[in-house]
Amino acid sequence: MATEAPPVAATPGLAARIEDGRRLYGTGDNEVRALDGVTREFPAGRFTAIMGPSGSGKSTLMQCMAGLDRLTSGQTWIGDTELTALSENAITKVRRDNVGFIFQAFNLVPTLDARENIMLPLDIAGRDVDQEWFDKVTTDLRIHDRLDHRPSQLSGGQQQRVAAARAIVARPQIIFADEPTGQLDSRSSAELLQVMRGAVDEFGQTILMVTHDPGAARHADLVIFLMDGKIVDEMERPTQDAIFDRMKAMD
Amino acid sequence: MVFKQARRNLLSNKLRLFLTSLAVVLGVGFVTGSIVLADTINKSFSNIFNVENSQSAVQVRGKAVVSESDRKPVPADVLEKVRRVPGVRAAEGTILGQAQVVDAEGKAVGGGGAPTMGFNWYDGPTNPMQMVEGNPPRENNEVVLDTETAKKAGVPVGGEVTVVTDVGPAKYRLSGTAKFGKTGQAGGATLAFFTLDTAKRVFTSSGRFATLDVAADPGVSDTKLAADVQKVLPAGFEAVTATQANEEVANQFQSFIDIFRNVLLVFAGIALFVGAFIIFNAFQITIAQRGRQIGLLRAQGASSRQIMGSVILEALMVGIVASLLGVAFGIVVAWALQQLFNAVGADLPDQSLVITTGAIISGLIVGILVTLLSAVGPAYRSSRVSPMSALHPAPVGPTSRWRIALAIAMAVAGVAMVLWGTFGDMDTAPRSTLLALGSIILFFGAAALTQYVASPLANGIGRLFGPRGGRMPLRLGRRNAMRHPHRTAQTAAALTIGVALVTAVSIFASSLHKTFVGSIEDRLHADVVAFAQGSGGFTVAADDVVLKVPQITDVLVSRTAAFRDEKGAQWVSGVVPDRVDEVYDAGVEEGSLGDLASPDTVAVSRDRADSMNLKVGSMLPMTFASTGEKPRRVVAIFKDSTFGNYFMSNEQIDANSTQLRNQGIFAKAAPGVSPDEAKEAVKKALASFPSVEVYTRQGYIDLIGNQVNQLLAMFYLLLAMAIFIAVFGIILTLALSVFERTREIGLLRAVGLSRRGTRAMIRWEAVIVALIGALVGLVVGTFLGVVAVKAFPDLTAIGIPWLSMIAFVIVAALFGVLAAILPARRAAKLNVLEAIASE
Incomplete structure (x- = not known):
């Protein structure tokens, strides 16, 4: 099973961990077990995709691990920090300093230009940016000539690349990506996934991505399949067809 | 998702409904309250006159x-x-x-x-x-x-x-x-x-x-x-x-009550005007928010007339409900004002509140009309929402040139009308209409112009608090204030009106203070002043007592009498011709007050002398009730009109007046006697005349100063309503924009903005908007105040109350902080997950 899988991390150590995580919604007859006892370690420096049918709990898993939602029972860690033991304020701080986000859409603050959006987490934290690193990331993402533009002046693909830059520039311990390609055309999707792949390969970034698109999941090192709040399967470096077949089997 | 959305809409509607209604309720309440109170006072006095005789x-x-x-x-x-x-x-x-x-x-x-x-x-x-x-x-x-x-x-x-x-x-x-x-x-x-x-x-x-x-x-x-x-x-x-x-x-009495009621109604009108701004703002924002929804309806075949109709209907409902509440609130206001006036010693006759159907209907009509009129513009705009905006929210179009021209034209027209109304030669009725209309157009013009300077102003103010942009919440708050200059300007406009009026009133009061206290300080040389409150004066029997007090010298007793000249009914003050110069420097420019000792003479102020073309030696026909008309020789022309525009000797006053009453006693302390000792001696001598109050020169100056301040405090109190409503306007706009920016705030929270940071962001936005309103208000108010002072030739000095004006700006900023409390808390409490997920 999952815990027995040999780590293929570029850098050793754990980026995140969940221990017997349960998340219940509602009570009595209406009770829904979004997460039903998930235990899993996410090694640093890997690109992991979480897949599963609608209602499988994949988004809940990501949100609980990122400190956006709270487990009903169980524990989660980012690095060595146990989130489940922290106050709301402390979790906000962990999110700010150790976590990056790429959402499906509406990733950017419309009043800030691209540069300010990328700098947002660092600015909130009052940290200085490594200018060389900033230039490299924005150049790699081909947004270095769009830095003075407002989000409304950028295409959907450019917006998502700015969001990716925001996540990568801060060098968080882990980046959570929630359907990052959900609203992109296939070309922009491919570009964004390549950037994410590159961040893992070149900079040893850890990424945890939730998706329902086998085409996106195929860029991951590892695909974890979730159903009814439980991890049911996983695949190392799968092909798109293999993922597709596995998903079909789950329906 | 649909259910969640519906619930949210309802919640936002409830809040919007509450805050918009509140503006109407307060405005209508003040209008109804003014009418009810005036009717009540009216009734209580007419009761008296009906049974008399x-x-x-x-x-x-x-x-x-x-x-x-x-x-x-x-x-x-x-x-x-x-x-x-x-x-x-x-x-x-x-x-x-x-x-x-x-x-x-x-x-x-x-x-x-x-x-x-x-x-x-x-x-x-x-x-x-x-x-x-x-x-x-x-x-x-x-x-x-x-x-x-x-x-x-x-x-x-x-x-x-x-x-x-x-x-x-x-x-x-x-x-x-x-x-x-x-x-x-x-x-x-x-x-x-x-x-x-x-x-x-x-x-x-x-x-x-x-x-x-x-x-x-x-x-x-x-x-x-x-x-x-x-x-x-x-x-x-x-x-x-x-x-x-x-x-x-x-x-x-009726005309007195009418003045009283009109003053109250003017303030009620101001409150309602500010309320209208807020209602207008609220409808405009919610229509902007519902752009997609309206677009969807249009795409499915709803006509623009139907859309407009639905917005008007919404306004009508808000108007009716809020006006009904406002009328009820108005009765409470009338009661509270009645208690307030009695508390300050007006001693209104006991009379249960007179609530006429007229008062209720006026309140309802005013409230509903104001709400409807405020909604017409936004409703029209809503009908222009294209079906395409269901697919793509329309970007804010560039401001057209004729709009800027219109804003400038309105501001200029407002200024021109106020100036013309103040200095033009016309009757009271067209003058007040011109002034009121001019002020309203000026405010609209200022509000319209504000939107073109709102962004740079917000930027400037924001950078004032944080050079190089400051911390993230400040920077975000500043950006938010700059985002919709139109909305920022409208929100600020409500406060602009309040601050402008407060500024104008305090400039007027400050000039009043400077003129009167200044001229008393310069010209009154008496060490002791005695007079009775009210216009009745006090008995001439006090003269003998005062004249026997050894601690004072150069006693000047002043009487007054009513007469009529070519300009209408006037008052003439009596002096003791050979002593007046000792205690009071009237600034005699021609002739001498000493010549008033001759029979049938009068001294006239420079202002009246010029307007009636009088010189020393001219004859001024004066008509007294008891002695009829007689021309009197002008023996002196003086500058200072603090104690009146006409002087005669007390003997001549006594001979012509129907009632002998003293208006004041002025005296110098005898050599070797301190002003305080002199005052105490006079006070002791006049102990059996308890209505007479005795002051030292300084005490008298302080008293005049306090009277001006009391007047000012009363105006502040009446304007407080308008400012109160303006603060609600800021709350409303902020609350609506927090709702509008749910996802954005969720994103900020997700990437690490703390709850405290979120609150600070909203607070900064509110403070910046409030300061924009205050600054524009200071400019408009200074103009109105100076014009008002210039309109009164008696006010010879212009006082600019710098400290008060700085205080207004600080208070406005504090109001911003206050207004931000609820919206900021709402923003900070947003569930990050739901915020991000919300569509």
């Missing part, structure tokens, strides 16, 4: 040659003639004077603005008083007081009470108490009744009567009797029906 059919009096209140007294032989007219059942003459009742501790009863009146008592059908206890005054040392005054003085029937009359204080036996008409209330006035002999002796009437009251035999009509009585009257006197006389008195 109830048995009286005809009144005989001198013709109003000077003014309604200053008439020639009726000689005693006229009374005899009137009594012999067929159809006259009874006729009695009334002697009227000032009588100050003093309580056991030596303190004045009543007064302080309300009249303190003394009469002769007579029996018969024309007497409006009814005995309550005891007997009418039969002996010359007896007095009857109205029950309220007797109670306040703490005197039982049969006890002794001191009354100060024109001959000074004396003790009388209270033979009984009486009440006025049916209600027994005389609007705070104190009434004392003496025997005819006593009244003739203690009042400076020379045995003449103020009026004669005539009762008719059965079957004789009032008008016929009036005509018959008129035939026997000498020239200069008239007989009118009692009904007409009562109506005239009631009308005088």
